[in-house]
Amino acid sequence: MKHGEVEDVEIRLLLEGVQRIYGYDFRDYADASIKRRLTHWLAESEFDTFSQAQSLLLRDRSVFESLLRGITVNVTEMFRDPAFFRAVREQVVPFLKTYPFVKIWHAGCATGEEAYSMAILLNEEGMAGRYRMYATDINETVLQKAGEGVIPITEMQRFTRNYQKAGGTASFADYYTARYDRAMLSTALKKDIVFAPHNLAVDGEFGEMNMVLCRNVMIYFKPDLKERCLSLFDSSLLPGGFLCLGLKETLEKKKIGERYEELAPTLRIYRKRYD
Amino acid sequence: MTRSFRAVVIGVSTGGVNALQKLLGQLPADFRLPILIVQHIGPEAGSGLAKLLDERCALRVKEADEQDEILSGTVYLAPPNYHLLVERGGFLSLSADPHVSFARPSVDVLFESAAEVFGPELVGIVLTGANFDGSRGLRIIKQKGGVAIVQDPEDAEARQMPQSAMAATDVDYVVALDSMAALLRKLAPERAVMPHKGRGRDD
Numbered sequence A: 001m002k003h004g005e006v007e008d009v010e011i012r013l014l015l016e017g018v019q020r021i022y023g024y025d026f027r028d029y030a031d032a033s034i035k036r037r038l039t040h041w042l043a044e045s046e047f048d049t050f051s052q053a054q055s056l057l058l059r060d061r062s063v064f065e066s067l068l069r070g071i072t073v074n075v076t077e078m079f080r081d082p083a084f085f086r087a088v089r090e091q092v093v094p095f096l097k098t099y100p101f102v103k104i105w106h107a108g109c110a111t112g113e114e115a116y117s118m119a120i121l122l123n124e125e126g127m128a129g130r131y132r133m134y135a136t137d138i139n140e141t142v143l144q145k146a147g148e149g150v151i152p153i154t155e156m157q158r159f160t161r162n163y164q165k166a167g168g169t170a171s172f173a174d175y176y177t178a179r180y181d182r183a184m185l186s187t188a189l190k191k192d193i194v195f196a197p198h199n200l201a202v203d204g205e206f207g208e209m210n211m212v213l214c215r216n217v218m219i220y221f222k223p224d225l226k227e228r229c230l231s232l233f234d235s236s237l238l239p240g241g242f243l244c245l246g247l248k249e250t251l252e253k254k255k256i257g258e259r260y261e262e263l264a265p266t267l268r269i270y271r272k273r274y275d
Numbered sequence B: 001m002t003r004s005f006r007a008v009v010i011g012v013s014t015g016g017v018n019a020l021q022k023l024l025g026q027l028p029a030d031f032r033l034p035i036l037i038v039q040h041i042g043p044e045a046g047s048g049l050a051k052l053l054d055e056r057c058a059l060r061v062k063e064a065d066e067q068d069e070i071l072s073g074t075v076y077l078a079p080p081n082y083h084l085l086v087e088r089g090g091f092l093s094l095s096a097d098p099h100v101s102f103a104r105p106s107v108d109v110l111f112e113s114a115a116e117v118f119g120p121e122l123v124g125i126v127l128t129g130a131n132f133d134g135s136r137g138l139r140i141i142k143q144k145g146g147v148a149i150v151q152d153p154e155d156a157e158a159r160q161m162p163q164s165a166m167a168a169t170d171v172d173y174v175v176a177l178d179s180m181a182a183l184l185r186k187l188a189p190e191r192a193v194m195p196h197k198g199r200g201r202d203d
């Protein structure tokens, strides 16, 4: 047997074990990127092979948590894909404004930048106090960071540019206080966001949402797990609600696809039909 | 016995638009190996390059979408801001992981994942570029038994990427862009029947 195949078997066994012991299910993640990350984790660890790692991994939760941090990649930005946020402002918010109160779910929110961007946008559009956001992720370490709302100051230049391209109407600097090398986001942005753990591979829906954003999360999943997530979002969304995916994700050929119309095709904003 | 291949992967950076037009422009519509390309490109570049190449080449050129099946006669370009990877079963996947070798898309990511899946049945090509992305990937392609081709640095608009790849591994062919299409056609003759093994599997 070739070396590569042994490693594939080891990875399968390891993910199986992790699922049984810790309840985290990574078996339906796309092989190529999860293998890349696991190999990276192994190289940084004290172990030579996955079989060697397995024994401690299944007994010592702290080893598992380091693996979890290695597997889930949490890169995100404020106003990631500015054209998307501009379209939300121009094409989605007018509908949201017709409701007295809206609920929004950010699934796979990482360190929270997407939710904070949305809060800025809604406040600027006069919806302050009329929304609640649920921002969830599988990784509790990033959720804790998300709740703190602290961003390295070195990122702020890039995020300011994004904000402007996304059609921001104020000055981005009004939304944070700089302290040494950090930018602390203002509490006005935090107060209507609830950060909570939620695993898209095993947990259930969030009821009566007006908008669900799940961007750059499902690209890591195999087709079956994608379908699971999409049906979760579908049952969470009210008729007329909005579903937003990453720029390289679509509802084409997906089971729930026919119940949605594309509002902004290349920007992956979909609206659930009323019938 | 002649060797058989299942895919070609190409990594290119500075000077890539010209180089790709030239190379792909010389391949016939019935060139049977799928071609996967990482061209370094800014995060908001749009999909103009795929359209341009598609118009100017006999082969079909498209920007890769998630879960695209890897088909013969088709050229797939990594989208701006995403890594392009090869999955078992002959599919593509994308990832928003951090930059690798200072790039996203990164040549190394494509090459390494393709080498995992295609092993010795892979041709890897490093073209012009002013950085070092692709060197590690090409070494891994060679380790798994694949063939490594590098654009002659003398012929390249930017010589670092080819040079660094040559330093990283024992390259099989160092050729000018003009003779590269002919080399590929020699490695993968159009008439040969393609064994459909491992492709289009239902999983």
Ligand SMILES: C[S@@+](CC[C@H](N)C(=O)[O-])C[C@H]1O[C@@H](n2cnc3c(N)ncnc32)[C@H](O)[C@@H]1O
Residues within 6 Å of the ligand: A072, A073, A074, A075, A076, A077, A080, A107, A108, A109, A110, A111, A114, A136, A137, A138, A139, A142, A198, A199, A200, A201, A214, A215, A216, A217, B096
């Ligand atoms: C690349 S980030 C995307 C962040 C943000 N949505 C964006 O587009 O900028 C992917 C996030 O998905 C999370 N994730 C991965 N698997 C998950 C799962 N099964 N359930 C919930 N979140 C998951 C990761 O922890 C990570 O924070």
